[in-house]
Amino acid sequence: MSQQLDLASLLAHPANGGLRPVAGTDDSPWSDVVVDSVEARLTAQGDATTDSALGILTVEPPPTSWQQDALIRRVRDRGYRALAMPGADHFGAGSRILADRIGLMLLNTDDPMVLAKACWQLLEGxxxxxxxxxxxxxxxxxxxxxxxxxxxxxxxxxxxxxxxxxxxxxxxxxxxxxxxxxxxxxxxxxxxxxxxxxxxxxxxxxxxxxxxxxxxxxxxxxxxxxxxxxxxxxxxxxxxxxxxxxxxxIDEVADVNDAAVASALMRDFLEHRDGRDAELEQRMVDRGWRTSGHHLGFRIVGRTRVDTFQLLRFVTRELGSLPMDSHAVMTGSGLIGWLSFTSPQSPSEVEAHVAALRAVHTATRRGFNVATGIGSPENGSAGLVTTIAGARDAARIAVDRSATGWFVRIDALGLEQLLLSWTESDTFVPAAQSLLAPLVSAAPELLPTLTAYLDHESGIAATADALGLHRNTVSARIARTQELLGLDLGDPEVRLALHLACRAVRG
Structure with missing residues (x-):
């Protein structure tokens, strides 16, 4: 044979006859392999101190320890540094020590002929x-x-x-x-x-x-x-x-089709948020989407043009490493997704989940120019809709927030900032009504006065003329409005948000 064979490559061979070491540590390469059924017919390899060969016997070792010792010595004297045979596990402890001492590796093989074929392939074939x-x-x-x-x-x-x-x-x-x-x-x-x-x-x-x-x-x-x-x-x-x-x-075509089905299903769910649809809920259950329990929504949106399918593939892989129930679907120029929990999450747990989503955002930004918004923790089917809506609003702001790494959590924003982001969503009117509700319940004249005041660029005199009121009356009403809303009308962003809200509420 013209090559050399080493134990590591033989063990790595997928069809090595169940080869495994039993005793001996000399794993130097073998220059030859000889196979026989009788130990006496193993061809002598010359100088036992320099030559190296693997002998393969097709029979099991003798039963007594002295016979095993004699077999080991005779094989080693013929110039072999390794012996493989079925039942080599049966060599006694003393025989194994002897093999190790004289430099003969003992190997067990379940099928000697399969081992011989593997040796031939690695040496000549x-x-x-x-x-x-x-x-x-x-x-x-x-x-x-x-x-x-x-x-x-x-x-x-x-x-x-x-x-x-x-x-x-x-x-x-x-x-x-x-x-x-x-x-x-x-x-x-x-x-x-x-x-x-x-x-x-x-x-x-x-x-x-x-x-x-x-x-x-x-x-x-x-x-x-x-x-x-x-x-x-x-x-x-x-x-x-x-x-x-x-x-x-093939898988990619199937994944694209599945992503489209998931996107349509989520769109139907969000559109039917005000009413139960048993068939729709069953479809969600079939996809493994649990609407019960507690949820934390997120929205990832492209700041520039992105391949939403590849974005979904990447984000889904990142979410798979999180120890929680998570989902993401394509929608518009990005994704919406959510984490689901069977029990309410403590503030510290919510912070940990937000941190995990921030890590996903950071990893995603290495390959995609995106911004991410996080909703607030919510409960139940209606809560899932709410947290997703909040995440959308936060993402709308995050697109322009380089200072936060294009990552915005809705709970960290002021209401006036949310109103600015909500003007393009169907959650704006309910939010505006919620913001202005203290005025409506306290005195019916406060909302019209505030609206006129903002319409006239916060001018007390101009507002008084428009409403036919004394300026002191207008001043008192505006002061009362600030007190009820807890907002600073001297802040331009607050005034803009309130102006938008007044226009939305008054139609």
Whole structure:
């Protein structure tokens, strides 16, 4: 045989006959592999101090300890540094110590002939090893896969190594283990094919030819892989890639359709907020949307043009790491979403949830120019509508708030700021009525006086002339208005908000 074989690559082989170490620590490469059913027919390897070979016996070890010791000595004297056989686990403790002392590694194999085939592939059968991987990939593709994750599971299980769909930022999906960070960092995203080996493991990756998602690679990975195995896995990855790319497209079409259905469902829910619709509520339950309980809404909106579907994909992935029930749907130029809880949340818990959403916002802004608004905690189906409406209002303000990092929480805003944001929403009139309710209940003349006062640019004399009142009367009414509302009419923003509210209430 012209190559050398090491234990790590043999253990990494997906079809190694159930190989596992039993005793011995000398794992230096082997220059030859000999298979036989009788220990006496194992070919002598010459100088036992320099040569190294793996012997494979197809029979179990003898039952007594002295016979086991004798077998170990004879195999080592013939120049072998490793012995694999079925039932090697039955070697006694004394025999294992002896093997370790004289430099013979003992290996257990459930199927010696399968192990021998794996050794041949790694030493001489480069094409056979590659063909074996390719055949397993083809068999995996023949199976029906429910989605991309299911396809990756099939591929990993058949090939016998981990598999991951990655981009430059990290791992998007994986099966059969976790791709080490150091391996991901070493992968070159430029060439069509790439193989890397670092201390933490190895990977063979190929560029994924996907028209909708640039910068993807498909990687087979594992520990202890030899250069021969990496080369074979690179071919396997190249064969698997078209099926993965096609599955990405199929799933993406399905995801777009599902996102459109979810968006329409949320629109129907918000439009029917004043009445119960059993069929609508059942559709929401079927999607896993719980309207009962307690909710915290949020709105993420593009400050410039954004791909809302890709935004939804990213935000959904970020929300998936939060230890709570979360949902997000596309709407308009961004998303609306909410967190749901079975019990009321304490102020400290609400603060923690807001902080988590801020972290999602920060991560999202690395790839999307967005602003985020957070609603107030609310309860029940009507509360879900309210918190989403509040989040929309907060997002409308957040678009212009660079000082807050384009992140605004509605509970941190003054009512006058909310009124300015609400003028374009159907929540403006109820909010205006709520703001001015103290005037209506205290004295019917206060609201008309305030309206005239604001119409005449806060001029006492002009207001008195318009209403046919004495200026002292107007001054008294305005002072009373400020007292009832608790607002400073000297603030231009307050005056603007009140003016808008007066116009809305008086029609």
């Amino acid at each position: 480069r094409d056979a090893l590659t063909l074996g991987y390719v055949r397993r990939v083809a068999q995996s593709i023949e199976y029906h896969a429910d989605n991309l994750a299911d396809l990756l599971r099939h591929l990993s299980s058949s090939v016998g190594h981990g598999i991951a769909l990655i981009d430059a930022e990290g791992v998007l999906l994986q099966a059969g283990g976790g791709l080490p960070d150091a391996v991901h960092a070493a992968i070159d995203f430029g060439p069509w094919l790439d193989t890397v080996t670092v201390a933490d493991g190895s990977a063979a990756s190929v560029h994924v030819d996907s028209p909708s998602r640039a910068g993807l690679r498909l990687a087979f990975f594992g520990a202890g892989l030899s250069a021969l195995q990496l080369s074979a896995l690179a071919v396997a990855a190249e064969v698997a890639m078209p099926a993965v790319a096609a599955r990405i497209l």
